[in-house]
Amino acid sequence: MTMIEEVPTIDLSGSREENAIAVDAALRKFGFFYVSNHGVDLDLIREQFDMSDDLFGLPQQVKEKDMGPFNSNLDIGYVGSGTQVLDQGLGAESNSVQEAPDTKEQFMMTNNKIITDRSSKTNPNDIFEGSKNYTVPLPNHHRVSRAYTSAVYRLNLVLNELLFDALGLSDDERTTLGSEPFTVFKQMKYAGEPSDPAKGKFGAGAHTDWGSFTVLATDMTPGLQVHMFDRWLPIPPKPGCLIINSGDQIAQLTNNVYRSALHRVVTTSRKPRFSTAFFTYFNLDAKVGPLPPFITEENPPQYPLDRTTLQYFHFKLKESFNVD
Numbered sequence: 001m002t003m004i005e006e007v008p009t010i011d012l013s014g015s016r017e018e019n020a021i022a023v024d025a026a027l028r029k030f031g032f033f034y035v036s037n038h039g040v041d042l043d044l045i046r047e048q049f050d051m052s053d054d055l056f057g058l059p060q061q062v063k064e065k066d067m068g069p070f071n072s073n074l075d076i077g078y079v080g081s082g083t084q085v086l087d088q089g090l091g092a093e094s095n096s097v098q099e100a101p102d103t104k105e106q107f108m109m110t111n112n113k114i115i116t117d118r119s120s121k122t123n124p125n126d127i128f129e130g131s132k133n134y135t136v137p138l139p140n141h142h143r144v145s146r147a148y149t150s151a152v153y154r155l156n157l158v159l160n161e162l163l164f165d166a167l168g169l170s171d172d173e174r175t176t177l178g179s180e181p182f183t184v185f186k187q188m189k190y191a192g193e194p195s196d197p198a199k200g201k202f203g204a205g206a207h208t209d210w211g212s213f214t215v216l217a218t219d220m221t222p223g224l225q226v227h228m229f230d231r232w233l234p235i236p237p238k239p240g241c242l243i244i245n246s247g248d249q250i251a252q253l254t255n256n257v258y259r260s261a262l263h264r265v266v267t268t269s270r271k272p273r274f275s276t277a278f279f280t281y282f283n284l285d286a287k288v289g290p291l292p293p294f295i296t297e298e299n300p301p302q303y304p305l306d307r308t309t310l311q312y313f314h315f316k317l318k319e320s321f322n323v324d
Contacts, residue, residue: 006030009241012158013037020165027166027246027254031261032226034241039158040151040217042240047140048148049219052274054138056105056189067107067134074112075184075317076133081105081191102204103193103267109133109145109185114284115310122180127153149185152215152278156181159213159244160280167253167291177288181212182281182309190223190273195266203265203273209247210316211281211309216243221273227262235263249282249312252303255290284310 007030010022014037026033056063060080067078081103113120113131123129127149135142160178169177190203203223218224224235224243235243251260267273282288289305 007033007235009034009036009238011036012039012155016162016165020162023159023162024166027163027250027258029259030226030228031259032235032243032245032263034238035155035159035244036241038155038242040148040155040242044144044148044151045217047144048217048276049274051138051140051144052187052189052276055107055136055141055187058137062137063105063107066137070108070321071132072318072321073314074115074132075108075110075313076112077108078134079106079108079321102202102265103195104188104190104203104265106186106188107136108187109149111183114180114182118285122153122183124153124157125150127183128185145185148276149183149278153181153183155215155242156183156213156278156280159215163213163250168293177282177286180283182284182313184211184277184279184281186277186279188275188277190265190267190275192267192270192272194268194270197266203267206262206264208251208260208262209245209279210249210313211247211279212249213280214245214247215278215280216245217276218243219274221269221271223265223267223273224275225264225266227264232264232266247279248316249288249309252288253291253294255294255299255302257294281309281313284308284313288312 008022008026010019010033012035063078070077070079109128111122111127111131126146164174195202218237220237225232226235246258246260248260250258286309287306288309289303290301295301
């Protein structure tokens with residue numbers, strides 16, 4: 001069995017206790033895992049990719065004018081290819097230094113109502129209700145994106161409970177961290193333009209995700225790679241499964257006992273590649289630093305104890321787009 005074949009597929013229809021143990025083991029070793037029986041309808045996933053294809057097929061002027069400009073405070077809107085640089089020096093540790101911006105287009109929506117109105121709550125059946133987002137001029141976009149993001153939002157609540165079980169958190173700690181997650185829905189199209197790692201050209205440069213869990217759906221076109229054990233390993237898509245990635249906030253909670261996996265996208269085909277990432281964060285005002293059980297004399301705090309989710313999110317967002 002190869003190292004990648006050891007990455008678990010967690011069946012969410014199984015025992016919650018056993019699944020929490022599996023999550024703990026996966027995050028300690030890999031920083032990601034697959035999930036099956038995840039509750040997101042497979043036909044809806046395919047419909048979401050059809051809609052994504054239509055979205056990025058719109059005229060460039062429509063994408064830039066009607067679906068933009070990009071708002072770096074709320075993380076909403078359209079961003080064209082050659083704009084974002086995800087590798088902020090992390091690639092240097094793995095000989096994956098990025099010399100050119102990412103070769104992907106992206107469109108983002110967020111439940112930013114909870115940023116602008118701290119007393120508001122997210123509707124789990126329509127998570128963008130009341131938030132400021134750009135309207136995509138496609139008749140099916142609202143219906144499909146609403147259904148898809150609501151399903152994945154509910155999946156994230158399940159994943160959080162498994163994480164909190166693994167960490168042994170109290171009810172109060174669970175409420176403080178996970179009662180009102182902030183989320184970013186990002187549709188991406190990677191150009192049919194092969195990457196050239198030797199020249200620092202990537203679909204997406206080496207990076208870790210910033211939040212808690214990322215729920216990733218792909219169109220089954222390869223490209224995702226993770227850096228483990230001093231080499232880059234491909235993460236192949238699995239039919240019927242979603243890929244779950246652990247982000248910086250989970251590493252911060254556990255003082256790096258759980259991994260925030262360093263990953264990148266290397267495109268090899270001239271066929272465009274579509275993927276959809278649903279980035280989740282803990283509550284905006286939650287102070288996300290190392291929990292007491294993970295602080296020892298041998299492993300003192302590696303992160304601030306008083307930095308909130310919103311502070312970290314804005315710092316990383318503006319760093320990646322080089323804006324003040």
